[in-house]
Amino acid sequence: MEQSRKKLRLCGAVTLSMTLAGFGSAHAKEVTDADILNDATITSQVVTHGLGTKGQRYSPLKQINTATVKDLVPIWSFSFGGEKQRGQQSQPLIHDGKMFVTASYSRIFALDAKTGAKLWKYEHRLPEGIMPCCDVINRGAAIYGNLVIFGTLDARLVALDKDTGKVVWRETIADYKDGYSFTAAPQIVKGMLITGNSGGEFGIVGRVDARDPMTGKLIWTRPVVEGHMGYKYDKDGKQIENGISGTTNASWPGDLWKTGGAAPWLSAYYDPDVNLIFIGTGNPAPWNSWLRPGDNLYSAATVAINPDTGQIVWHYQSTPHDGWDYDGVNEFVSFEYKDPKSGQVVKAGGKADRNGFFFVNDRSNGKLLNAFPFVNRIDWAERIDLATGRPVYKDENRPGNPFADGGGDGQKGSVVFNAPSFLGGKNQQPMAFSPDTGYFYVPANEWAMDIWNEPVSYKRGAAYLGAGFTIKPLHDEYIGALRAVDPVNGKIVWEVKNNAPLWGGVLATAGDLVFYGTPEGFLKAINAKTGEEVWQFQTGSGVIAPPVTWEENGEQYIAVVSGWGGAVPLWGGDVASRVNYLEQGGSVWVFRLHKS
Numbered sequence: 333m334e335q336s337r338k339k340l341r342l343c344g345a346v347t348l349s350m351t352l353a354g355f356g357s358a359h360a361k362e363v364t365d366a367d368i369l370n371d372a373t374i375t376s377q378v379v380t381h382g383l384g385t386k387g388q389r390y391s392p393l394k395q396i397n398t399a400t401v402k403d404l405v406p407i408w409s410f411s412f413g414g415e416k417q418r419g420q421q422s423q424p425l426i427h428d429g430k431m432f433v434t435a436s437y438s439r440i441f442a443l444d445a446k447t448g449a450k451l452w453k454y455e456h457r458l459p460e461g462i463m464p465c466c467d468v469i470n471r472g473a474a475i476y477g478n479l480v481i482f483g484t485l486d487a488r489l490v491a492l493d494k495d496t497g498k499v500v501w502r503e504t505i506a507d508y509k510d511g512y513s514f515t516a517a518p519q520i521v522k523g524m525l526i527t528g529n530s531g532g533e534f535g536i537v538g539r540v541d542a543r544d545p546m547t548g549k550l551i552w553t554r555p556v557v558e559g560h561m562g563y564k565y566d567k568d569g570k571q572i573e574n575g576i577s578g579t580t581n582a583s584w585p586g587d588l589w590k591t592g593g594a595a596p597w598l599s600a601y602y603d604p605d606v607n608l609i610f611i612g613t614g615n616p617a618p619w620n621s622w623l624r625p626g627d628n629l630y631s632a633a634t635v636a637i638n639p640d641t642g643q644i645v646w647h648y649q650s651t652p653h654d655g656w657d658y659d660g661v662n663e664f665v666s667f668e669y670k671d672p673k674s675g676q677v678v679k680a681g682g683k684a685d686r687n688g689f690f691f692v693n694d695r696s697n698g699k700l701l702n703a704f705p706f707v708n709r710i711d712w713a714e715r716i717d718l719a720t721g722r723p724v725y726k727d728e729n730r731p732g733n734p735f736a737d738g739g740g741d742g743q744k745g746s747v748v749f750n751a752p753s754f755l756g757g758k759n760q761q762p763m764a765f766s767p768d769t770g771y772f773y774v775p776a777n778e779w780a781m782d783i784w785n786e787p788v789s790y791k792r793g794a795a796y797l798g799a800g801f802t803i804k805p806l807h808d809e810y811i812g813a814l815r816a817v818d819p820v821n822g823k824i825v826w827e828v829k830n831n832a833p834l835w836g837g838v839l840a841t842a843g844d845l846v847f848y849g850t851p852e853g854f855l856k857a858i859n860a861k862t863g864e865e866v867w868q869f870q871t872g873s874g875v876i877a878p879p880v881t882w883e884e885n886g887e888q889y890i891a892v893v894s895g896w897g898g899a900v901p902l903w904g905g906d907v908a909s910r911v912n913y914l915e916q917g918g919s920v921w922v923f924r925l926h927k928s
């Protein structure tokens with residue numbers, strides 16, 4: 333009785349708002365700052381990229397666990413449709429019984445989370461001449477207030493009314509004709525929309541922006557190539573200088589900082605304990621390192637930014653003076669680290685870098701606490717020196733200078749065979765951390781490359797590499813390996829090998845399970861403690877996206893997007909040939925325990 337009265341009142345409210353359009357809001361439940369900040373523990377929703385702004389990708393849900401997972405079955409699947417398949421890397425968001433999921437070619441869908449029924453779809457009209465480096469992918473949306481906001485391949489942001497799919501605002505991040513694009517999931521921090529940018533292979537300038545999520549107007553912008561001016565914006569949108577990032581020409585020679593790359597092309601994360609945004613930066617441009625002596629800040633680094641000021645508080649460069657395209661974009665995941673020397677618990681962050689090393693830094697000041705390999709073979713450096721915080725390079729594994737080596741004719745420098753390949757010990761696929769086991773679950777890859785340098789000069793909107801390459805497998809039986817990594821002793825506790833390179837993300841749960849997908853199409857569940865495979869399901873195309881979990885009416889759900897593509901088929905050389913049998917797709921799957 334009480335319930336039906338409530339329903340009636342709700343109907344009345346909707347009618348009222350329709351007659352008094354503009355005089356009040358009858359929106360469904362809005363997403364608040366508290367929802368964002370507590371996303372890691374509010375199990376009825378997933379409103380951040382990373383299941384919480386710390387990015388741990390850990391859920392306290394445990395209805396689906398090592399004992400019950402055998403009864404996990406699909407309840408619906410939804411096709412993204414059309415001829416627009418290609419790589420699908422999106423992490424779905426879940427709010428108020430709805431799923432918001434992006435798809436290839438800058439599309440977003442709102443679905444009924446229980447039935448998979450389509451509520452609305454938005455397809456961004458893409459211009460000719462976009463320049464995404466690594467497939468027409470998208471990694472997900474942000475959700476705030478009554479808006480769902482995502483980025484597009486032509487470097488724009490689009491905010492839609494989450495209930496109707498109507499566009500509320502559109503803003504341009506940068507000019508796609510310069511090589512800019514956008515593929516990451518934006519993140520909400522302290523009521524601001526935080527984004528980076530993509531385009532590091534085109535000599536763009538990496539930048540982090542904060543916007544008002546309700547209007548799209550800029551609040552501050554912080555370049556992450558040393559030497560560029562940062563800005564903040566007043567209420568009227570007037571640009572005010574906000575200090576140069578670092579010191580012009582301190583770590584870049586000549587004018588190279590003007591086209592220095594360092595694109596922060598994955599999501600930002602945020603830890604309220606230290607009030608810092610963490611974002612990773614990509615390779616310095618061009619790839620040919622002989623053209624840019626110096627550390628080339630803030631490329632290939634973790635950068636910590638104060639959200640209130642837009643200033644860089646600390647940085648840690650995992651590959652100073654990168655010469656291998658070791659983008660440092662991987663997620664810096666906040667966790668509590670028990671220092672084995674002092675016995676103290678330190679507010680730390682963990683990062684499995686593309687360069688093959690796992691880094692643990694104090695997240696309040698960036699100080700390096702631990703660094704160890706998470707792949708079996710690393711050629712470019714002997715180790716990371718914990719005292720200096722810098723790699724001990726093997727100089728012979730830096731591709732040669734075209735003007736000094738390989739004949740010195742200025743055409744092609746000496747070729748080096750080097751592991752990891754530039755696609756990395758880990759790439760865009762996000763890892764998970766379980767506070768139950770204390771392990772990071774890292775989707776790693778074992779591969780190498782032939783790489784050499786060539787001359788290059790900057791040309792607007794053209795690839796700016798100065799390098800050639802072929803990626804090569806190291807083993808016949810596997811490239812990928814899901815690894816449980818102990819951040820304290822640096823040991824790999826267990827691993828599950830995979831024939832194709834792993835390119836999806838990981839989800840850890842209190843049910844002692846780790847979920848991840850494979851390019852071969854399987855979503856798998858692994859015992860988080862032992863590494864035993866306990867469940868799998870074939871999704872019909874390769875999984876290169878991170879799974880999520882939530883609960884509604886006392887039932888736990890798992891979702892993952894399926895659709896093979898991304899960087900491997902485009903850039904993977906001999907590995908791309910090896911996996912060219914994999915089929916494209918484009919769908920999202922939802923699972924729950926079978927009710928008998």
Ligand code: CA
Nearest residue numbers: 532615657659
């Ligand atoms: Ca790159």
